[in-house]
Amino acid sequence: MKNFEFDFIFQVLYRLKEKAHISDGQLKAPPRDLHLTLTLPPKSAPSPRGTRANWIAQANLSSVLRRGSNVSLVLDMSALGSLDPLDPPISTPRGSATREYLTSAGRPLTRPQLRGVVNNTHALHAQFTEIPMNFTDPKDLDVPNHGTKNRYKTILPNLHSRVVLKSKSCTDRLSSYINANYIRGYLGEEKAFIATQGPMVNTVNDFWQMAWQEESPVIVMITKLKEKNEKCVLYWPEKRGIYGSVEVLVNTVTECEHYTIRSLALKCGNQTRTLQHYWYTSWPDHKTPDSALPLLELMSEVETDRRNGAALGPVIVHCSAGIGRTGCFIATTIGCRQLKTGGAVDVLGITCQLRADRGGMIQTAEQYQFVHHALSLYEAQLSAGTDQ
Known part of the structure; x- marks a missing residue:
């Protein structure tokens, strides 16, 4: 067996082994004596994706991920929650x-090619399982x-890109903390x-x-306030509210079929x-929408604003944890600009x-496929000359 096939299967077995350490939604640390060295093939090497051993390993991991994909968000994310840190310092082969x-x-x-791959569920799911999660270790x-x-x-903010609030207290680091990250855009725009994440009762002022x-x-808010459990608190006022040093006033409310638009005025000191x-409320809990058209309409309006x-x-984009639906929206926005x-x-x-x-x-993986579907629909709009 070639080296890259062995390394890939070892990586999959390692992730499956860590999966077994999850009980009642809590992540338990893997054995200390378990180590992994992952060797990626050079860029010029032919892709191992077509080999039989690789497909079997991917299929096994895909089945595990799919079984957990409709469970609660905490269970989904803790499955790979401590793997593959990207933030420096990197001291392990896995991190490198x-x-x-x-x-x-x-x-x-x-x-x-996009039109051809969009319905190839197996290939897209297999590709998705190869992407490192890159969660932050709480330590x-x-x-x-x-x-x-x-x-x-x-679900924690990655260290190098996390948003740091300007705090009046030099000694209270918690006052400058918010679970949020800066995300690069089209062509790597900083x-x-x-x-x-969706604001909590004690983080509304921070938001x-x-x-x-x-x-x-x-x-952009892509979650309901409650979907079985609380996903986000109501963090804006009906008319006027004061949140710390920021005053928020609602000027107008426009109800659309799939989302509601509020025009707000923010005041702080003498500035407004x-x-x-x-x-956006048309994204069902733990699923993907039946149609990507409302998402594209929302994206177009947001880009115009x-x-x-x-x-x-x-x-600012958030859902409940700020990674699933949030990631889909941002990825679709960037992808549409690439296509256009x-x-x-x-x-x-x-x-x-x-x-x-x-x-x-x-x-x-279902969300990954949905992003491809949304981009395919956008490509069809471009071909028909109906893009706004």
């Missing part, structure tokens, strides 16, 4: 392999009591987005402080800014870029 993969992997698809996050501000204890501090023109809030807005900061500008799209490369900035972005 993760960095190499996330910074170099890609598979550009021409428009005909590496040196912020005392940060757990009180995390909606899910296994801080094009912020991906964050609005971040929106003000970062001069964000748009907030406008901000658009989109609340971003371009026309006076504020030039990142677009260059006539090709690299969903694998986009996903790797997102996960390098925030672990676990695009949560499940």
Whole structure:
């Protein structure tokens, strides 16, 4: 058996073994004497994806992931929650392999190739399972009591790209902490987005402080307040509210079929800014939408507001944990720009870029396939000349 086949199977067996250490939604550490050396094939080497051993290993791992994909978000993400750190320092072969993969992997698809692959469920799911999750190890996050501000204890901000709030207290590091990451956009544009968790009761003020501090023109919310369990608290007022040092006023409310748009005014000191809030509610719990058209419509409106807005900061996107639906929205936005500008799209490369900035972005293989479906629909609009 070739070396890369052995390494890949060993990686899969390692992940399956760690899966067995999960009980009642809590992640238990793998045995200390278990080590993994993952050797990636050089870029010029032929892809091992077609080998029989590789397909069997991928199929085994895919079946495990699919069985967990419709469970709660905590269970999904803790399955691989401590694997593959990207943030420095990197002291293990696994960490080096993760960095190499996330910074170099890609598979550009021409428009005909995108149309051909969108319904190849097996190939897309197999490709998805190869992408390192790149979650942050809680031991590496040196912020005392940060757990009180995390909606899910296994979903933490990656260190190098996390948003740090400007705090009045130099000694209280928790006051500057928020579970949010800057996300690069099209062509690697720095801080094009912020991906964050849905606000909690004790983080609402932090959320609005971040929106003000970062001069964000748009907030995109892709979750209901409750889906069996609480997913997000109601963090905006009906008319007027004060959140820490930020006053929020609702100027207008526009009800659309799949989402609601609120035009907000934010005030802090003697300054006032406008901000658009989109609340998209047509994404079913633990599933993907039946149609990608509402998502494309939302994306188009958000992009228009971003371009026309006076504020030039990142677009804030959140769902409940800030990785699944949030990742799909951002990936689709970047992919549409790739298609429109260059006539090709690299969903694998986009996903790797997102996960390098925030672990676990695009949560499940089904969501990965849905992004391809949304981009295929957008490509059809381009071909028909109906893109706005």
